[in-house]
Amino acid sequence: MSSHDVMPEMSLYQPVRVEDAIGIANQFADRGWLVGGGQDTYGWLKDRAKSADALIDLKGIESMRGITETADGIEIGALVTLTEIANNPLIKERYALLSQAAVKVASPQIRNVGTIAGNVSQDVRCWYYRRGLNCYRAGGNLCYADTPEGMNREHAIFNASRCVAVTPSDTGPALVALEAQMVIDSASGQRVVSAEDFFVGPNVDITHTTVLAPGDILTAVRIPAKWANAQFFFEKVADRNAWDFALVSLSAAMRVNNGVIEESRIVAGAVQATPRRLTSVEQAVRGKARDEATANSVGNLASRDANPLNYNHFKMPLMDNLVKRALRGQA
Amino acid sequence: MTYMHIGKDFTPPDVEGKVTGAARYAEDFKKDGMVFARMLTSPIPAGRVVNIDASAALAMPGVVGIFTADDLPPSAPPANPALAKEYVTYIGQPILAVAAESDLIAEEALAKIVVEYQRRPFVVDPLDTLTEGGPDPYPMGNTLIRNSGEAAAGTTASGTDVGRIKWSIDQVTAFRNGREPTGAEFGSEWEYGDVAARFAECTTVIEEPFVTIGQPHHSLESRTSMAYWENGKCYFHGSLQSHTVGHDVLAGMLEIDPANLVFINENTGGGFGSKIFPYPNMAITGRFARQLNRPVQLRITRAEEFFIGSARSGMQGWIKIGLKDTGRVGAVDVIIVNDAGSGGGGSGGSSAEHISIMFQPEAMRFRGVSMYTNTTPRGAQRGPGQNEMAAVLAPMMDKAANMAGIDRVAFRRINAPRADGKIGERQGGLSSSYMPESIDKAAQMFNWEEKIAKPRQISATKVRGIGVGQGFHTAGSNGYDGLIRIAPDGTIYLHTGVGNLGTYSYAGITRAAAEALQCNWDNCVIVHGNEALNLPHSTYQGGSNTMFTETRSSHVAALDIIEKMKEIAMAEFGGTIDDYSIGGERVFLTSDSSKGMSYGEAAQKAIEMGGKYSGMEYPDNIHRTTQRSVQAMQGTGLIGVAKDTLPREGAVPGMAIAFVEIELDTETGKFDITDYSAVAECGTVVHPQGLSQAMNGGGVWGFGMAAYERHVYDPQNGLPANVGLYQSKPPTYLDVPVTMNTAGMDLPDPQSPVGAKGIGEPAQGCAVAALMSAFTDALDGHLFNRTPVTADMIVNHIAQNGHNTGNLKTNTF
Amino acid sequence: MEIIRYRRDVWGEEVILGVSWDLLWVIAVTAFVLLAAHAIFMAALAKKKAMPSAQGKRVKRHEGIDRAFHWIMAGSVLVLIFTGIAPIIGLRISWLNIHWIAGLILSFVCIFHTIRALFWQDFKSMLLGPADFKEPFDETIKPGKYSFEQKGMHWAMTVLVIAVIATGITLFLHIDSPWWDRPSVDNEATLGVFFLLHGISTLGLIAFTAIHIYFAVRPEKRFYTRSMVQGWISEDELKANHDTDKWKPE
The missing domain is CATH 3.30.365.10 (Aldehyde oxidase/xanthine dehydrogenase, molybdopterin binding domain)
Structure with a gap:
């Protein structure tokens, strides 16, 4: 085993139309690699932990850029950078949850090139997996993190199924909270999948984190107007305040009328392989005031069914605390 | 004294290059005909190389040669060999280098080389190998012993051998549980004064365990080097902290007359103790270039820099501290088990030295043992020994002072070294000390009296912590x-x-x-x-x-x-x-x-x-x-x-004291540093901006040591988690205060013609200590007894869920 | 086409990962071709024999409890096969929990069946003896309760199910369950061997299950399937297919 850090030789395709990109992606199937900002690409390839025959660079596809207002909300091109999302006036005004999440991703340098599509499609950050070990997620037959001695501080407390990695995305939970729709183009046409269904856990597909299959291209993200100007809460707790992945994050969208929570979508990040909707909390707070009393009333509802590993019990109180903060309406 | 230049700011000539990017580091130098060498590193934590089959690699177009341990003079454990063969002792240890016309070809060639290994038992926790019946990192033992033997050629280690020290299960169990391991064997011990008698005079006595992890150095510039030979001379572009002092060592590694070596190293992107002297892989570059008769660049990747770039020695320990009713530290008894990795040594003695000078105990005993493990070799890192001790000692001393009813700053002033202060086992003298004055100056800068009186509870979810810490390192030679x-x-x-x-x-x-x-x-x-x-x-x-x-x-x-x-x-x-x-x-x-x-x-x-x-x-x-x-x-x-034959006597102490105020979020375990004030006792200030940089840089690293940096090994297979900077987690610009208030005491050391002493290392020590002290203060005196203290540990503590790691472990937390 | 899949273990050594799932398609195609050929042969070339009547006096062939066992076992095997191959063929379902629960059910009913067969049933009726091997080649020889083919199928399925259960339980011990946490794997090569054996026995089970189902729905054997549902066969069916000296049903 040796350390590699040089890009391997591979074909480079730079299509300028989605249909061309789909054609190339189909041609190479699972040996093709779609790249946008490249923040979850070059590491894999340079490390030789994963390989591909062809790199399909999507950055030349203009139709996948831009943030546009639609009849029912907004549409964000897949290639829109996280910095653009963080600074976009429309998003900041109406869907501040997403801009708040985007600005917490990694570092300014990464946000400047990293795209929304890349952020939601990125692979898990389990250090064993990223090392290139042949674990379950890599198609192997064991997990190195979920063992009596595994170093699993950052791993899942819910819904682990052999693999215990968590979703590293900050914007993913926010999009689930906003009931975003993911627009996927492929040779068989376009399909639209809810953000909630976009992410898949290891129980369903242990080697993928999303429904995207070879030949699929996530071309846009649509956010419906339903949650425009709702009350939002986002907080990401990570070891470091920049250039880090969440230990736990919480995204919440709440429709509050006269101080009462009429409807809410509360989603935790980094506690399982997919963004975790806290439906029990959502139901418990429906019709209640957004205040300290309601925050206290949910207690440890969020973490109730958690199954922590050796080193990640802290995620349970941390998750409960973030839920309280969201419901309290203030830090 | 009024100086013309001393104490005045100036612009060092390399600043412009650093800002514009024009500054050149070893990897930036190229030479006509240069080939790229890359290393194949060990995938196993312990064993030996049985066979290397490089035929497929050597048959590749563009591959020009292979370099193995057989091309180097033999070395013997515990010397850290440039390339391992008989004793593979950690994952990532270099086994061979292959040279090719391009970096890519070299990488592809590595994949075609088949190395057959024979595995041996391995261990990553010092206490596991210390335990009777536990695995040993080397076949012949688990600890360094000194002898009078000659250094192995081509290495920088000398006079050492691998021996074996074991404790009974009861002794290890007692130690793990924070008790003195009665009757245990140590590798080094010293004592001054009558420890038992002084303890008997103490009115406040505490006993605490402690553990610190061994952070990697993560130098931004990896240790890439390039060498070529012309007219019998070796021109060597490398990355060292020092320059000419390493000349003869490097010439020795290449087995050439020092007159035939030209070492070039205009800029170094960090070393932090890991590049003080030439390190083993430099031997590969020079010798491979000579063997191939072509310029060779041995490029070290980021992951390899984590493998071979050294790390601080973590420690597990037990300490007993006694205070007299006057507030003086009457006696200290300390035991330190160091993690020496697969090579190098622990810094337990230096840790004890920190206690001896900073608190001037009337009597003290140190017992230590340095255990090898199958982890990356350990070496000096900014204040080795002193700074990790500063980190865990500060909150314990706070506890003792609080129990004795003495203000924490007053307590430090009472015990601070003065000009007649003593240090270490031999209780030698100091060249100077203005530590009491520095404590007062820093306390004034920080406004200690006002801050200490502030309520700790800021809001329902925020508490305030006020911390104070000191750093020390011997700071002068001649x-x-x-x-x-x-x-x-x-x-x-x-x-x-x-x-x-x-x-x-x-x-x-x-x-x-x-x-x-x-x-x-x-x-x-x-x-x-x-x-x-x-x-x-x-x-x-x-x-x-x-x-x-x-x-x-x-x-x-x-x-x-x-x-x-x-x-x-x-x-x-x-x-x-x-x-x-x-x-x-x-x-x-x-x-x-x-x-x-x-x-x-x-x-x-x-x-x-x-x-x-x-x-x-x-x-x-x-x-x-x-x-x-x-x-x-x-x-x-x-x-x-x-x-320089000017007179010199006693240790030259560089010292610093820092104060930290934090606001700690009890729901997330996160914190903000709202004030940081530190004073360097560095003699006369030569370059104010340089001092400021040293104090800020050291401070930032101190915060990292206290609360962020990780060094994780998987105990089930010896895998290091740290192979990239983001896994290592040095603090970022958003984790440190925008403004750090620092100053120099600016009083001259009489043994320097301009009164100057160094300050680099104490700048980190005081910061980590102060932040650790602030955590304890914010959490009603709770001692974590370890560094780092990360957000998850704070959340666990506040939740009282009992899941903070109780056992002493250096490689995990 | 590969037979066995390999991978690198944590220390870079090549170890067995498991059976190649290319073989799944080989098994599927082979089974389909052979059974189709058999069906064609039987339909076109085999001597047509008159089907015995299902009317008349009924003879008990299977107790209700045994029929329940059979169908629970059959269900659990089918569920195991389906959940096992679902991720291989790209079906996105949450299969693992269903898989091991089905495996446990199969294990329990097999234990139950074994005990019942040993102590409450006529165990000897299922034993394969040397005489049984003459049966396929001599039309005059009629079997007792179970024919040579049935005994062969039973024992083949017994071996395969035991192999699947034994390797499956071993693998089950390596994942989190409600009763234990996943342990460390000291020897990845050994784990790979268990995956290989589980895979091979699964492939065998798939093949024999396919054969079993095929014969269960064949017209001339369908009365056995009925007997496994309703418990009886007719006296005509008994006399036409069994030697009443060897099997004296109630």
Whole structure:
């Protein structure tokens, strides 16, 4: 085993139309690699932990850029950078949850090139997996993190199924909270999948984190107007305040009328392989005031069914605390 | 004292290159015909290489050669070999290097090499190997023992062997549970004073366990090097903290006459203790280049830098502290088990030294043992021993002071070393100490009295923590050479063999020469970074010693050149040497300043006079590196060269004290540093901006050590988690305060001609200690007994869920 | 086509990952071709024999409890096969929990069946003896309760199910369950061997299950399937297919 850090030789395709990109992606199937900002690409390839025959660079596809207002909300091109999302006036005004999440991703340098599509499609950050070990997620037959001695501080407390990695995305939970729709183009046409269904856990597909299959291209993200100007809460707790992945994050969208929570979508990040909707909390707070009393009333509802590993019990109180903060309406 | 240059800001000449990107590091140098060498590293934590089949790789177009342990002189454990064969002792250990026409070909060639290994048992926790029946990291044992043997050729280790120390299960269990392991065997022990008697006099006694992890150095510049041979000489571009002090060592590693080595190292992107002297893989570069007869760049990747770039030695320990009713520390008894990784040594003795100087206990006992593990080799890292001890000691001392009812700052002032302070086992003296004054100054800057009186509860979810901590490191050496040349055009060339590791000290120390020469700084040129430019034998750049040591060297060279100028003037104008003065870059008769000459004219005269004036002759006591440099400059100007023989006695203590105020979020475990104030007891401040940089940089790293940095090994298979900077988690710009208030005590050390002492290492020690102290203060006196204290641990503590790691482990948390 | 899949273990050594799932398609195609050929042969070339009547007196062939066992076992095997191959063929379902629960059910009913067969049933009726091997080649020889083919199928399925259960339980011990946490794997090569054996026995089980189902729905054997549902066969069916000296049903 040796350390590699040089890009391997591979074909480079730079299509300028989605249909061309789909054609190339189909041609190479699972040996093709779609790249946008490249923040979850070059590491894999340079490390030789994963390989591909062809790199399909999507950055030349203009139709996948831009943030546009639609009849029912907004549409964000897949290639829109996280910095653009963080600074976009429309998003900041109406869907501040997403801009708040985007600005917490990694570092300014990464946000400047990293795209929304890349952020939601990125692979898990389990250090064993990223090392290139042949674990379950890599198609192997064991997990190195979920063992009596595994170093699993950052791993899942819910819904682990052999693999215990968590979703590293900050914007993913926010999009689930906003009931975003993911627009996927492929040779068989376009399909639209809810953000909630976009992410898949290891129980369903242990080697993928999303429904995207070879030949699929996530071309846009649509956010419906339903949650425009709702009350939002986002907080990401990570070891470091920049250039880090969440230990736990919480995204919440709440429709509050006269101080009462009429409807809410509360989603935790980094506690399982997919963004975790806290439906029990959502139901418990429906019709209640957004205040300290309601925050206290949910207690440890969020973490109730958690199954922590050796080193990640802290995620349970941390998750409960973030839920309280969201419901309290203030830090 | 009013100085012309000392204490004034200036712009070191490398700043512009650093800002513009023009500065060149070892990896930036290329040479016609250069090939790229890459290393194959071990996938197993312990074992031996049985066979290497490189035939497929060597058959690849563009592959030019392979270099294995067989191409190096044999080495014996625990020396850290450049390439392993019989003793593979950690994952990531280099096994061989392959050279090719391109980096990519070299990487592809690595994948075609088949290495057959025989595995051995391994261990990553020092206490596991210390336990009777536990696995040993080497077949022959688990600890370093000293002997009188010769160093293995091609290595930097000497006089060491691998022995075995074991504790009974009961002793290890007691130690893991925070109790003294009665009757246990240690590798080193010392004691001064009557410890038992002093404890008996104490009214407050605490016993605590502690553990610290061993952070990697994560130097931004990995240790890539490039070498080529021309006319029998090796030209070597490398990355060292020090420069000329490593010359002979590197020549030894290449088995060549030192005269045939030219070491070039203009800039170094961090070393932090891991690059003080030439390190093993440099032997590969030079020898491989000679073997192939082509320039070779051995490029070290980021992951490899984590494998071979060294790390701090983590420690597991137990301490007993006794306070008298006066607040004086009566006695300390400390046990430290160090994690030495697969090579190197622990710093337990230095940790104990920190306690001995910072709190001046009347009696003290230290017992330590340094255990090898199958993890990355350990080495010096900024304040090795002292700083990790500072980290865990500060909250424990706070606890003791609080139990005794003494204000924490007052407690530190009572016990602080004064000029008559003592240090360590032998209770040697100090060159100077203004620590009480520094404590007062920092407390005033921080407004301690007002802050300590503030309520701790800020809101329902935020608490305040006020912390104080101290750092120390011996900060001075002596005996190195100074070298100055004045050209006939009047330019003053200040030669230094000090490495440019990014602290600007290489430039700062030359200010002492300019000060003595009373010259215009604009007429000075600092000559450094390339031995072809004729550099003197200068100090190692480690242990915060540069400022003290090299201001002395610069000063004596300046005195020499001044004396020579006066003699030259005397030859022209008569009189005695005492009749002459210098000023305005002239040497002149004190009684008649019109009778004199400029420095440039003196240089011209020197060339004409020859002898010692133009470097034709030089003192016998200067190092041969300096001799060669003088020889190369013969007849080019006036040469000032001298070895520092100025008097020196006692340890030179660099010290610092810091205060931290934090606001801790009890729901997330996150915190903000709302105030950071620190004072350096560094003697006279030579370069205020340089000091500020040292204190800020050290402070940031201290915060990282206290709360962020990780060094994780998977105990089930010996895998290191740290193979990239984001896994290592050094603090970012958003994790540290925007403003850090720092100052120097600015009182002179009498043994430095300009009063200067070093400060690099204590700058980190005081910061980590203060932040650890603040955590404890914020959490009602709770002791974590470890560093780092990360957000998850704080959340666990507040939730009282019992899931903070209780056992002492250095490689995990 | 590969037979066995390999991978690198944590220390870079090549170890067995498991059986190649290319073989799944080989098994599927082979089974389909052979059974189709058999069906064609039987339909076109085999001597047509009159089907015995299902009317008349009924004879008990299977107790209700045994029929329940059979169908629980059959269900659990089918669920195991389906959940096992679902991720291989790209079906996105949450299969693992269903898989091991089905495996446990199969294990329990097999234990139950074994005990019942040993102590409450006529165990000897299922034993394969040398005489049984003459049966396929001599039309005059009629079997007792179970024919040579049935006994062969039973024992083949027994071996395969035991192999699947044994390897499956071993693998089950390596994942989190409600009763234990996943342990460390000291020897990845050994784990790979268990995956290989589980895979091979699964492939065998798939093949024999396919054969079993095929014969269960064949017209001339369908009365056995009925007997496994309703418990009886007719006296005509008994006399036409069994030697009443060897099997004397109630």
